Amino acid sequence: MAEIPVLKIGDCLLVSIQVDMHDRLALELQDDLTNRIVTERARGVMIDISALEIVDSFIGRMLNNIAAMSRVLDAVTVVVGMRPAVAITLVELGLSLTGVRTALNVDKGLALIRKAIDDPGSALGRREA
Amino acid sequence: MTQGARLVVEKHETVAVRSSDDVVRVRQAVRARSIEAGFGIVDQTKLVTAASEIARNTVDYGGGGTLVIEIVREGARRGVQLTFSDNGPGIADLKVAMTDGYTTGGGLGLGLSGAKRLSNEFSIESTPGKGTTVTLARWKL
Amino acid sequence: MAEEHATMIPQLLAEHEQTLLRDWMESQKKSGALRGGQVSEAELADNSRRLLAGLRGGAATEQFEDITTPVWDQRRTVLEEISRSRATLGLTPAETATFVFSLKEPLFALLREKVGKDPDRLAHEIWVATSLLDKLGLYTVEAFQKTREDIIARQQQELLELSTPVVRLWEGVLALPLIGTLDSARTQIVMESLLEEIVTSGAEIAIIDITGVPTVDTLVAQHLIKTVAAARLMGADCIISGIRPQIAQTIVHLGLELGVVSKATMADAFALALRRLGKAVVDRAPTPQEL
Numbered sequence: 005m006a007e008i009p010v011l012k013i014g015d016c017l018l019v020s021i022q023v024d025m026h027d028r029l030a031l032e033l034q035d036d037l038t039n040r041i042v043t044e045r046a047r048g049v050m051i052d053i054s055a056l057e058i059v060d061s062f063i064g065r066m067l068n069n070i071a072a073m074s075r076v077l078d079a080v081t082v083v084v085g086m087r088p089a090v091a092i093t094l095v096e097l098g099l100s101l102t103g104v105r106t107a108l109n110v111d112k113g114l115a116l117i118r119k120a121i122d123d124p125g126s127a128l129g130r131r132e133a
Numbered sequence: 134m135t136q137g138a139r140l141v142v143e144k145h146e147t148v149a150v151r152s153s154d155d156v157v158r159v160r161q162a163v164r165a166r167s168i169e170a171g172f173g174i175v176d177q178t179k180l181v182t183a184a185s186e187i188a189r190n191t192v193d194y195g196g197g198g199t200l201v202i203e204i205v206r207e208g209a210r211r212g213v214q215l216t217f218s219d220n221g222p223g224i225a226d227l228k229v230a231m232t233d234g235y236t237t238g239g240g241l242g243l244g245l246s247g248a249k250r251l252s253n254e255f256s257i258e259s260t261p262g263k264g265t266t267v268t269l270a271r272w273k274l
Numbered sequence: 275m276a277e278e279h280a281t282m283i284p285q286l287l288a289e290h291e292q293t294l295l296r297d298w299m300e301s302q303k304k305s306g307a308l309r310g311g312q313v314s315e316a317e318l319a320d321n322s323r324r325l326l327a328g329l330r331g332g333a334a335t336e337q338f339e340d341i342t343t344p345v346w347d348q349r350r351t352v353l354e355e356i357s358r359s360r361a362t363l364g365l366t367p368a369e370t371a372t373f374v375f376s377l378k379e380p381l382f383a384l385l386r387e388k389v390g391k392d393p394d395r396l397a398h399e400i401w402v403a404t405s406l407l408d409k410l411g412l413y414t415v416e417a418f419q420k421t422r423e424d425i426i427a428r429q430q431q432e433l434l435e436l437s438t439p440v441v442r443l444w445e446g447v448l449a450l451p452l453i454g455t456l457d458s459a460r461t462q463i464v465m466e467s468l469l470e471e472i473v474t475s476g477a478e479i480a481i482i483d484i485t486g487v488p489t490v491d492t493l494v495a496q497h498l499i500k501t502v503a504a505a506r507l508m509g510a511d512c513i514i515s516g517i518r519p520q521i522a523q524t525i526v527h528l529g530l531e532l533g534v535v536s537k538a539t540m541a542d543a544f545a546l547a548l549r550r551l552g553k554a555v556v557d558r559a560p561t562p563q564e565l
Contacts, residue, residue, distance in 0.1 A: 027189070061186060061247060088466060099247070108476055108509040
């Protein structure tokens with residue numbers, strides 16, 4: 005059972021990562037989210053990383069995996085709240101978040117998910133990080 | 134690692150790097166020392182991220198090891214130097230290991246090369262069968 | 275060995291502090307220390323008294339050779355304060371050093387009075403006094419320069435911050451008009467301020483205008499590309515505007531891929547931003563109040 009709470013808002017799952025995760029916790033979150041997408045029939049997954057002070061290649065991989073798995077399950081993943089220092093470091097690190105859409109905050113993230121679900125043609129391809 | 138001026142170690146701390154919980158501790162310790170050395174938020178983040186990459190390698194591939202964090206001064210500039218060492222299997226082909234995308238573990242393969250990009254100075258020594266030592270440093274601009 | 279280093283200066287300073295201070299003030303006034311008007315007599319007296327007290331304390335430690343040792347810390351602080359206050363009064367470092375050196379005259383006079391009959395002794399004492407005061411005088415010059423360097427560094431920082439303003443053009447649109455050369459340090463600060471402002475304002479579009487940037491080489495272009503990439507990672511898009519024909523040529527020539535939409539003018543970029551946000555500008559007759 006992951007220690008990171010996953011909330012359901014409508015047909016979206018919202019995860020807010022508040023702690024400095026060790027690898028095991030990250031993997032548990034990955035599993036937990038994938039399970040819940042199926043059990044809750046979620047169409048969107050929003051991951052709030054505004055409390056994360058670093059995103060290294062492991063966490064990057066976790067985000068990519070979640071996005072890939074949710075796409076297979078016909079759900080959209082949006083990562084929100086990335087801190088400037090984290091973004092700058094990721095660019096320097098050379099890490100690309102493939103298949104992960106990003107938004108500045110939770111509000112915009114939900115709007116992005118709505119648009120992607122309701123109008124897949126327009127949102128697809130644009131705004132991938 | 135440095136040429137010319139004398140390298141003065143102002144403070145040092147040793148952290149065990151044996152489990153994934155230790156990786157979190159490494160991040161916190163490196164963050165704290167970087168703040169002490171006067172780093173801005175971006176420099177802190179780059180160093181902590183680099184440390185996280187190498188710490189993970191030490192745990193996953195090196196069989197566990199130690200990290201020595203040093204706040205150093207060279208002439209007028211201050212910085213933080215990290216030395217990770219383990220007695221694990223070592224890396225056979227360093228050049229290949231340092232290329233982007235190279236991974237034996239199914240990851241993004243950015244560990245070593247990524248950490249190097251995030252550091253001002255980076256060196257790695259490895260002897261198959263004996264162990265690996267990675268030293269990296271970041272200076273306050 | 276002990277005989278060589280023994281000196282009567284600590285004792286002299288302790289016993290004759292008031293006399294020395296009086297004679298020193300006299301000699302300073304005579305040589306025109308108050309003529310410039312920057313220092314008042316009261317200030318001069320205060321500085322002199324503090325220096326003498328510091329000197330007496332330092333000499334009492336019997337550490338003459340090295341004034342950088344911890345026992346001299348307090349006295350060096352006195353020197354730094356005197357140097358700083360004189361700097362703000364507009365005095366040059368030479369004037370402040372001269373102030374320290376001017377203590378030699380009354381001090382040598384006192385020494386001559388006490389041990390004038392013993393030339394070897396007198397020579398030794400004068401040497402000790404002069405080398406100590408030389409070190410202290412030079413220290414005030416260093417302290418002065420350090421203060422100046424700190425001021426310059428702070429001004430440079432302020433200049434840097436002033437010249438990289440991020441503007442909120444519209445709800446959801448930021449503009450960053452870059453002016454001047456972009457070096458590594460400046461670009462990093464600029465990048466950080468833009469990204470921070472994106473978070474604070476929640477703007478999803480940032481226009482980076484480089485009309486005021488004279489040259490764009492590989493390094494500058496790389497910095498721009500990284501900024502754009504970081505913004506996109508966070509969930510915002512950038513538009514680069516103000517690309518002059520020469521810069522466009524350079525970019526193509528260098529084989530650079532900006533990877534972002536670019537427009538010739540900020541106006542064009544702004545128009546594009548509004549369109550993306552779903553906003554339109556319409557023609558309408560101005561009301562009487564607006565005219």
